[in-house]
Amino acid sequence: MEKFTKLRAVAAPLLRANIDTDAIIPSREMKAVSKTGLADGLFAGWRYRTIGGRDPNPDFVLNQPAYAGTRILLGGENFGCGSSREHAVWALFEFGIRAVVAPSFSPIFYGNCIRNGIVPVRLPADQIATIAAQVESDPPTQRVTVDLERSLVVAPDGSEHAFEIEPEAREMLLEGLDAIDLTLRSRAAIDAFLVRDRRLRPWIYELPRARTP
Amino acid sequence: MTTLFEKLWMQHVVAELPGGAALIAIDRIFLHERTGSIALKSLRERGRMVVDPARVFCTMDHIVDTFPGRGDATRMPGGTAFIVETRAAARESGIHLFDVRDSDQGIVHVISPELGIVLPGTTVVCPDSHTCTQGAMGAFAWGIGSTEAEHALATGTLRVTRPRTMRIRFEGKLAPGVTAKDLSLAVISRWGSAGGNGYVVEYAGSAIRSLEIEARLTLCNMATEFSAVTGLIAPDDRTFEYLAGRRFAPKGERWDAAVAAWRKLRSDDDAQFDVEYRIDVDDLAPMITWGTSPQHAVEVTGAVPTLERSGATREAYERALAYMGLSAGTVLADLPIDAAFIGSCTNSRLSDLRRAAALLRGRKVARGVKAICVPGSMAVKRAAEAEGLHEVFTAAGFEWRESGCSMCFYAGGESFGRRQRVVSSTNRNFESRQGPETRTHIASPETVAASAIAGRIADPRRLAALH
Numbered sequence: 001m002e003k004f005t006k007l008r009a010v011a012a013p014l015l016r017a018n019i020d021t022d023a024i025i026p027s028r029e030m031k032a033v034s035k036t037g038l039a040d041g042l043f044a045g046w047r048y049r050t051i052g053g054r055d056p057n058p059d060f061v062l063n064q065p066a067y068a069g070t071r072i073l074l075g076g077e078n079f080g081c082g083s084s085r086e087h088a089v090w091a092l093f094e095f096g097i098r099a100v101v102a103p104s105f106s107p108i109f110y111g112n113c114i115r116n117g118i119v120p121v122r123l124p125a126d127q128i129a130t131i132a133a134q135v136e137s138d139p140p141t142q143r144v145t146v147d148l149e150r151s152l153v154v155a156p157d158g159s160e161h162a163f164e165i166e167p168e169a170r171e172m173l174l175e176g177l178d179a180i181d182l183t184l185r186s187r188a189a190i191d192a193f194l195v196r197d198r199r200l201r202p203w204i205y206e207l208p209r210a211r212t213p
Numbered sequence: 214m215t216t217l218f219e220k221l222w223m224q225h226v227v228a229e230l231p232g233g234a235a236l237i238a239i240d241r242i243f244l245h246e247r248t249g250s251i252a253l254k255s256l257r258e259r260g261r262m263v264v265d266p267a268r269v270f271c272t273m274d275h276i277v278d279t280f281p282g283r284g285d286a287t288r289m290p291g292g293t294a295f296i297v298e299t300r301a302a303a304r305e306s307g308i309h310l311f312d313v314r315d316s317d318q319g320i321v322h323v324i325s326p327e328l329g330i331v332l333p334g335t336t337v338v339c340p341d342s343h344t345c346t347q348g349a350m351g352a353f354a355w356g357i358g359s360t361e362a363e364h365a366l367a368t369g370t371l372r373v374t375r376p377r378t379m380r381i382r383f384e385g386k387l388a389p390g391v392t393a394k395d396l397s398l399a400v401i402s403r404w405g406s407a408g409g410n411g412y413v414v415e416y417a418g419s420a421i422r423s424l425e426i427e428a429r430l431t432l433c434n435m436a437t438e439f440s441a442v443t444g445l446i447a448p449d450d451r452t453f454e455y456l457a458g459r460r461f462a463p464k465g466e467r468w469d470a471a472v473a474a475w476r477k478l479r480s481d482d483d484a485q486f487d488v489e490y491r492i493d494v495d496d497l498a499p500m501i502t503w504g505t506s507p508q509h510a511v512e513v514t515g516a517v518p519t520l521e522r523s524g525a526t527r528e529a530y531e532r533a534l535a536y537m538g539l540s541a542g543t544v545l546a547d548l549p550i551d552a553a554f555i556g557s558c559t560n561s562r563l564s565d566l567r568r569a570a571a572l573l574r575g576r577k578v579a580r581g582v583k584a585i586c587v588p589g590s591m592a593v594k595r596a597a598e599a600e601g602l603h604e605v606f607t608a609a610g611f612e613w614r615e616s617g618c619s620m621c622f623y624a625g626g627e628s629f630g631r632r633q634r635v636v637s638s639t640n641r642n643f644e645s646r647q648g649p650e651t652r653t654h655i656a657s658p659e660t661v662a663a664s665a666i667a668g669r670i671a672d673p674r675r676l677a678a679l680h
Contacts, residue, residue: 017529018406018506020643028625031291033250033298035359051649052625076526078407078440082643083622084342085248086358104410107376107442108342112358166374167232179360180261183368186236189228190370193238203463203471204240204335207267210309 002117003176004148007098009071011144012061013132019075020082021109025091027083028052038091062095066139072146074132075102077125080109089116099146101128101153114169115179119148121163131155148174216378216484217447218413220477221353225336227370234374239365241268241330243321243339244308246299247275252340252362253302261367266307269366270330271299273313274320276624279587279614285313288626317460319590319616322346322558326430327592329459333448333475338365343558343640344443345436349429350456351448351478353413356437376411376442377487380480382418385495390674392568393428394560394638394657396420397435398500399492402510405524409441412488415480416446420494426455427562434559435640438507447479499673501545501656502642504533509642513660513672517543536644537652538632545654545670551633552583553665554647555611557621560638560658561589566597569662570605572676578610579668583629585612587619611665623648636664 028051029041040054047063049055056063062070073092079102080088089112092100099119113120123131134156135142142156148170153161172179183190198205227236244252249271256263263269276292277283285296296313303310311318317328322343325331333351338344340362347354357371365371383396401408414436416429424432429446436444453472456462463471498512509525511518519541520530534540539548555561555569566588578584586606588594594616597603603613620627621639628648629635635653638661642653656664659673666676 015528016532017526020641022622022641022643022646026645027622028289030247030624033254033295035251035255045645045649051645078410081406081438081440082342082641084340084344084356084358086251086340086360089358104407104440106342106437106440107411108356108358108437111361115358115360166234168230168234168372168374171231179372180364180367183236183364183370183372186228186370189236190238190368193227194369197238201334201471201474203332203467205268206463206467207461209267210307 001176001178004098004117004119004173006145006147006149007071008143008145010067010069010139011072011074011135012067012070013074013135014061015074015076015129015132017076018078018081021080021085021088022082024080024088025085030085030087035090036094038087039094042091042095071096071098072144073097073100074128074135075100077103079105081106084108086112089113089118093118103128114172117173117176119146119173121146121153123153123161123163127161214483214485215481216486217415217478217480218353218378218445221334221336222375224334225353230372234372236370237336237373238370239338240335241270241337242362242365243325243330243337244269244271244362245275245321245341246273246277246295248340248359249362250295250299250302252359252366253306254298255359256363256366257302263306263308263366264369269308271303271308272311272318272321272324273299275618277313277617279617279619281615283313283615289624292624292626316591319592320558320561320618322430322434323562323589323593326350326426326455327459327590329456329462332456332462332471333452334478338362338371342437343434345441346430346434346558348436348443348445349426349433350452351446351475353443353445355443376413379409379412379414379488379490380486381414381416382489382491383416383420383494384418384491385420385493387420387494387497390659391497391499392657392659393424393431395497395500396494397432398502398507398510398655399497401435401439401507402500404490406438406506406508407440409436409439412441414439414441414444416444417480421446422449425564426451427564430562431559435507438640448475499657499660501654501660501670503537503539503545503654505536505642505644506533507640507642507655509533511545513656513670514546516545517541546672548634548670550582550636550664550669552629552635553578553661554585554620554635554637554639555658555661556585556587556589556619557639558589559640561587561593563593563596565638565658566593566602569658570602572659572662572673573609573611573666574605576609576666578665582665582668584610584665585614585620587614588616590616620647622646636661636670
């Protein structure tokens with residue numbers, strides 16, 4: 001996984017509440033069993049003039065020239081709600097987004113960000129609104145910094161906004177760690193748990209093998 | 214002093230991790246062709262194995278066709294690849310597969326309880342947000358992403374930050390015509406679609422004790438629409454009776470030992486929750502949504518609220534009304550509808566179909582209304598047909614389909630059409646969820662049935678069963 005330490009970049013405000021994963025990547029845009037090939041479908045319902053088409057809607061923030069090269073999204077409450085589809089995070093990543101700043105996230109989307117090198121930053125809505133107003137005055141120059149090492153967002157005017165992130169999530173993102181590799185270091189603990197638990201709850205483990213077709 | 218959730222958590226801690234997280238043992242993993250396929254494929258590409266395939270289950274529900282005589286072909290462009298690749302990966306890894314033509318096929322959150330796969334006290338994960346449904350059985354069951362599913366498949370564990378706890382007590386007795394779906398919409402409209410953010414929510418109280426298992430599943434189903442990690446209900450005799458004898462449930466002495474253990478799975482009388490709410494249910498009415506978030510819900514006899522009373526921001530409120538073609542003060546009952554849908558992991562079980570059929574019997578769907586019923590599993594479909602419910606639905610003018618998620622969401626295949634107004638027993642009224650520009654009103658199966666007959670949004674309490 002790609003490491004994240006600190007990023008200064010163009011940020012795009014998309015401050016509506018409850019931006020759901022159907023909006024981030026509509027199901028019709030998930031065309032193959034794949035984690036890639038999704039960037040074109042990102043926000044497809046809002047980004048293009050017609051359903052299934054590719055003619056850009058000039059009103060949508062990510063289509064505006066001033067927001068070219070956006071790598072940070074400023075969002076509203078309950079960002080990423082709805083379907084668990086990780087395709088939403090894969091599409092954001094492929095498009096170039098590396099951090100999403102919002103007052104709150106859906107728990108599944110939040111976890112998916114951490115497993116894919118996107119930093120989910122929780123800040124109060126009024127602070128995000130202030131940052132967004134600064135950005136909007138001139139997006140290419142009024143850049144936002146997400147500093148994961150110091151757990152800070154630096155607004156275009158230089159003001160610092162501290163955010164909280166779980167220590168485990170922070171370390172995974174900073175180091176670009178693979179969670180499976182990390183967990184397999186605890187193999188002895190897993191094996192010991194299974195030995196103990198098979199005695200306590202044998203019914204969990206006594207399942208028939210799959211029928212072979 | 215311990216909550217039910219804390220008991221489940223402690224029973225599954227394999228190792229403590231820094232910063233309050235823990236390595237949690239996963240008892241059951243469920244996959245489906247939409248998001249599970251990529252997890253199996255990615256796992257294989259990375260050279261990893263499914264650690265215990267006997268405890269992993271997979272179904273074809275999301276994009277599988279629901280028309281009679283179906284095979285691998287779907288109306289969604291590229292859909293067949295998801296089915297074919299999932300089948301191949303499932304066979305290769307040795308997990309249980311409920312394939313397109315399997316007699317146990319169905320929507321994951323319908324078949325898991327039905328087959329006794331989810332049990333009280335288990336941890337269950339699935340790359341599907343509505344996995345919270347299964348918390349109704351007294352399990353810690355929650356939705357994850359595909360990468361997390363890979364982790365669970367490869368290690369039998371997940372790294373989890375311990376969530377906070379909330380309890381909502383439902384006290385009193387539900388009036389006739391008011392259902393678990395209405396409880397769920399009442400909660401979300403009262404505390405907002407982010408109101409449960411980050412919590413495991415235990416549903417408790419006298420009204421929960423008297424809910425049948427299928428209704429409990431409906432209530433827990435929409436915990437994700439409340440932004441909760443999951444919903445949870447303490448198991449009781451209803452739970453044990455429901456599970457006894459099911460295909461994957463323990464049998465004989467093992468069953469007795471399991472039930473003895475499960476009886477301890479309840480919050481202690483002095484348990485402390487981070488947040489506690491209470492709802493008196495006696496005065497609740499059937500609910501229906503007016504906007505594009507499940508929190509945009511009012512009583513079916515109500516009207517579109519003003520901005521001030523809507524609980525939404527101005528931007529969200531105006532956007533929702535423009536999308537839905539409504540304005541403040543519009544009375545919902547009497548709004549003409551174009552379609553009616555009964556199905557989804559929320560409301561597609563036998564009891565849902567029975568209640569809808571009681572209103573449909575001897576009546577007809579209004580002219581011009583497209584009406585579809587999709588049973589949640591092939592077992593539900595068989596049971597319904599054994600009672601003759603399919604004849605009630607089809608005589609009324611409903612299509613009667615094979616089981617699957619169907620038109621709960623649009624995947625590029627079937628849809629209801631632009632600006633078509635649909636009353637739906639599903640869980641999400643997001644923009645374009647059921648089709649490009651389709652206008653979804655979420656409600657109970659009773660309200661869907663009553664509305665289909667009237668050709669407009671209708672209060673099911675005003676429609677007595679004819680027989």
